[in-house]
Amino acid sequence: MILGGILAVVAGAFIGLQNIFNRHLNEYVTGWIATTFVLITGSIASLLFGLILDGMDVFDFSGMKVSYWFFGLVGIGVIYCMMQAMKRLGPTKAVLIGVIAQLIFSLIFDVTGFLVLPQVNLKWVDILGVVLIIIGLLIFNMKSKVQTNK
Structure with missing residues (x-):
């Protein structure tokens, strides 16, 4: 329970930082390019960390439903909408x-x-x-x- 709370706080800090980085990035390129850049760099970093921490097991998709392959599309909405909201609200x-x-x-x-x-x-x-x-x-x-x- 304590570890879960700590991880949630760290995630919140990362989200706050990511939002600020996204806002700055969005000042130089369009929202769509910024979203693409964030998702590509995040995907590459995630794959590298996965390979380092889990080795080749990172590629074990056995038992995963086909629909789960599309859930990452929600991330596009998260990043794009948050960048646009920060532009308008701070x-x-x-x-x-x-x-x-x-x-x-x-x-x-x-x-x-x-x-x-x-x-x-x-x-x-x-x-x-x-x-x-x-x-x-x-x-x-x-x-x-x-x-x-x-």
């Missing part, structure tokens, strides 16, 4: 809204058992947590507007 607001959307959709996917996930029972504290995060975002945005008006 990194902090774009990431905050993205995290809230991720939380809400993950909660919906867990509750409905979407894509054969184990179905989770929704508790009132889950809804309260999401509502509190949304209220925090609204307060954050309100604070930014007040500072801009001064």
Whole structure:
């Protein structure tokens, strides 16, 4: 449980860094080229790390469903939409809204058992947590507007 939490925090830090890098990259090339560049460099790095850590087992696709080959296409939407959102909102607001959307959709996917996930029972504290995060975002945005008006 502790290792999972640590890995989630590290992933969050990587996402924050990646978003900033993507935004800077997007200043020099179009969003589509930036997305392509990020996915290609990420794929190459991932393959190299996989080979180093897992050896040739990295190529064992036995038992994998054909539909899983297309799930990487979702990454195109993630990267492109986040770069465009940061261009319009700035990194902090774009990431905050993205995290809230991720939380809400993950909660919906867990509750409905979407894509054969184990179905989770929704508790009132889950809804309260999401509502509190949304209220925090609204307060954050309100604070930014007040500072801009001064």
